[in-house]
Amino acid sequence: MNTVISAMALDYPPEKLYVYLSDDGGSSVTLHATREAFKFSRLWIPFCTRYRIKTRCPKAFFSSSDDDDSDFVRSSVYMEDKTQIQEKYDAFKEKIESFRENMAISRDDPAINVKDHPPSIEVMQDNIIDEADNGKMPHLVYVSREKRPSHPHHFKAGALNVLLRVSAVMSNSPYILVLDCDMFCNDPSSARYAMCFHLDPKISSSLAFVQFPQKFYNVTKNDIYDSQLRSLFTLQWRGMNGLKGPVLSGTGFYIKRVSLCGNLTIKGTDLTQLKEYFGSSNEFIKSLMQNYTSDSVSGGNALLEETHLLASCKYEISTKWGQEVGFLYDSVVEDYLTGFILHCNGWTSVFCEPSRPQFLGSATTNLNDVLIQGTRWYSGLFENGVNKYCPLIYGPSMMPILQRLCNAELVYFPLYCLPLWCFATIPQLCLLNGIPLYPKVTATTEMLEL
Numbered sequence: 001m002n003t004v005i006s007a008m009a010l011d012y013p014p015e016k017l018y019v020y021l022s023d024d025g026g027s028s029v030t031l032h033a034t035r036e037a038f039k040f041s042r043l044w045i046p047f048c049t050r051y052r053i054k055t056r057c058p059k060a061f062f063s064s065s066d067d068d069d070s071d072f073v074r075s076s077v078y079m080e081d082k083t084q085i086q087e088k089y090d091a092f093k094e095k096i097e098s099f100r101e102n103m104a105i106s107r108d109d110p111a112i113n114v115k116d117h118p119p120s121i122e123v124m125q126d127n128i129i130d131e132a133d134n135g136k137m138p139h140l141v142y143v144s145r146e147k148r149p150s151h152p153h154h155f156k157a158g159a160l161n162v163l164l165r166v167s168a169v170m171s172n173s174p175y176i177l178v179l180d181c182d183m184f185c186n187d188p189s190s191a192r193y194a195m196c197f198h199l200d201p202k203i204s205s206s207l208a209f210v211q212f213p214q215k216f217y218n219v220t221k222n223d224i225y226d227s228q229l230r231s232l233f234t235l236q237w238r239g240m241n242g243l244k245g246p247v248l249s250g251t252g253f254y255i256k257r258v259s260l261c262g263n264l265t266i267k268g269t270d271l272t273q274l275k276e277y278f279g280s281s282n283e284f285i286k287s288l289m290q291n292y293t294s295d296s297v298s299g300g301n302a303l304l305e306e307t308h309l310l311a312s313c314k315y316e317i318s319t320k321w322g323q324e325v326g327f328l329y330d331s332v333v334e335d336y337l338t339g340f341i342l343h344c345n346g347w348t349s350v351f352c353e354p355s356r357p358q359f360l361g362s363a364t365t366n367l368n369d370v371l372i373q374g375t376r377w378y379s380g381l382f383e384n385g386v387n388k389y390c391p392l393i394y395g396p397s398m399m400p401i402l403q404r405l406c407n408a409e410l411v412y413f414p415l416y417c418l419p420l421w422c423f424a425t426i427p428q429l430c431l432l433n434g435i436p437l438y439p440k441v442t443a444t445t446e447m448l449e450l
């Protein structure tokens, strides 16, 4: 819930900010926690804005051992308010915990089957009458898509595509921030940074996304597995920034909604063709047109029914979702493939790296997790080097050769295991068999050493 709360507290006009939470598990505990998070945000957001707090993730804020990041640290009113809000935060956590325990005891959660449950969408409602200083609140929407064992769910890309459709008919914001559930906003300014690029008339027409680096809060002191992924975020992405832009990195990016609509020219295309492309929802197709205004989030039962249709698992059958529209399904590293195809289609990206990390996440720090994640990433990447998406040949001929080589370096990186295996075996075998590997020490070197 800290991810949700920190996103709601972003420094952005609240009436334009809509936070959608995707719960693939369809768990009533998550739904309940979302309702509680919304209530807590009513207190938390005004507290953060009043005292200009930078760390707007409550867990990080209350567990930080550093001095407070507020300018009001010395004020007694601030300290009083801080104690009060901390009590509310503890109460919020306790409520969720006791709900979870009750559910575990009663075991009567009807939607607990992770792989088999109907869609469920709920817009968090504001029942409390605005207090003077509370101001407007961003919207929060809970989305749990339908899941059936007989239908492929396409993992994260499938979940994101449902969010794309549901949000299109509810808020239809032109820019979208994607954030993994194990990350949070560490600073409220990321949206403003991203909009500086998206609204820059020199680059905005072709700019698809602004990528922030992934930074982690739990990196161990020696970081023996390079959980920080330094080569990517301090070297490759910076280099690619001078070309068509960095690779889409799954989380911490602001993407333009239209860039995910595929190559079809929407204007002038007939309705049947649009439906073959985007699916049967008239409301969704209307949302693609300019000047679309939805019936707003509280658009009544008709809109809610439409969102259930858009979140159903049959919706994508015989459409271009996951093939040409939205996040692509052809790879386990959906982020790499989606970004690569965007670049092939003429879009560009930008790497934005302010000195204070805008997002912080949880890195894999033990060998087992590193191996599982590494196997998934590198097998997924390598697959994209040998199938039809091979970056050396796929895509338009005007794709810069250096961009192709950068992508190739990434997808063929797993081949690095071959020299590594040699390094791990040959010296040992040589040693056991008495074969000299290194040059013999000669008189000259001995003298030099003296």
Ligand SMILES: O=c1ccn([C@@H]2O[C@H](COP(=O)(O)OP(=O)(O)O[C@H]3O[C@H](CO)[C@@H](O)[C@H](O)[C@H]3O)[C@@H](O)[C@H]2O)c(=O)[nH]1
Pocket: 022, 024, 154, 155, 156, 159, 179, 180, 181, 182, 249, 250, 251, 332, 333, 334, 335, 336, 373
């Ligand atoms: O069926 C699924 C599986 C995953 N997720 C979400 O996907 C995100 C990433 O999953 P995680 O388990 O944290 O995977 P990581 O290996 O840490 O993810 C990295 O690698 C992925 C694949 O390249 C990228 O999508 C991620 O953004 C990137 O952080 C999380 O928010 C999950 O909730 C779903 O919604 N549905």
Ligand SMILES: [Mn+2]
Pocket: 180, 182, 362
């Ligand atoms: Mn993760």
